[in-house]
Amino acid sequence: MEIILASASERRHELLKRLFEEFTIKVSDFDESKVSFNGDFGKYVEELSKGKALDVSNKVKKDSLIIAADTIVAFKGKVLLKPKDENDAYNMLKELSGNIHEVYSGITVLNSKTKDLNCDYVKTKIKFSNLTDNEIIDYIKTKEPMDKAGSYGIQGFGGVFVEEIQGCYYNVVGLPLNKLKHMIETLNN
Template sequence: MDIILASASVRRAELLKKITSNFKIKVSDFKESDIPFSGNCGDYVMNLARGKAMDICSSVKKPAAIIGCDTIVYFNGKVLGKPKDSVEAFQMLSDLSDNTHEVYTGIAVINTETQKISTEYVCTQVKFSKLSDVEITKYIETGDPFDKAGAYGIQGAASLFVEELKGCYYSVVGLPVNKLYFMLREMGVNL
């Protein structure tokens, strides 16, 4: 059975390699804006992940396990997506400074042979140290915040901002490998 990652994320591909090197990538064209946020972060990321996985189902001809994922940052009652510009990135990072926020990653696995769909999510709490305006500006100038939810990547230069983490580090990067490993096993995927 093929394993297909429905994501263009280099970080997710790197993490999936921790489980198996035998997978393919098919980028999903699913529009995240099609799923409204109803206030439940877990449901939201699972629905987004399911949408991404379902989007490529029709293009897969051989039996496969399709993996869809989505990650959001949640702080103060708001979902922080990818910043549209440096002003928004600065605001997000200023808000997260000296505060604890939550990172939710949803996973959907579809077995195209059995049509079974499994969805799960992981929530991790991340505490940032107090950041100066200069630190935030320097980080934004690296260009790193612009393709990441919450305007930061924990695996890069923003690792310096993280004072404490409760939960799964890999979930914050974008793919909770432990959760995915057991989901794939439960779906009958031999790894």
């Protein structure tokens, strides 16, 4: 059975190599605006990942195991997605400075042959140290924040801002490997 990662994320690609030697990447065209946030971060990311998996399943002809994920940062009841521009990145990082936030990743594993579906999510708490304006500005100059939910990448330069982590590190990177491994095992049994 072919393994398909329904994501263009280089980080997810690298992480999935830890579970599978070979897999195909098929990027989803799922319109994320179809999923509205109703206050439940876990259900929100589950629905986003499910939409991506179902979208890709409509494009494959072979029997496949499709893996889709979506990651958000949650802070004070709101969703922090990827920044629109440098000013947006600055404002997000300024908000997160000295505070605790949560990172949620929704994961969906779909067997295209049987149509069996396994959806779940993982939550990790992150405490940022207090950031100076210059630290934020210098970080934005690296361009790293521009394609990351919450405007930072824990696996890159943004990792120096993380004072404490409670939960799965790989969740914050974008693909909680332990949870994914168990989801695949459950779906295959």
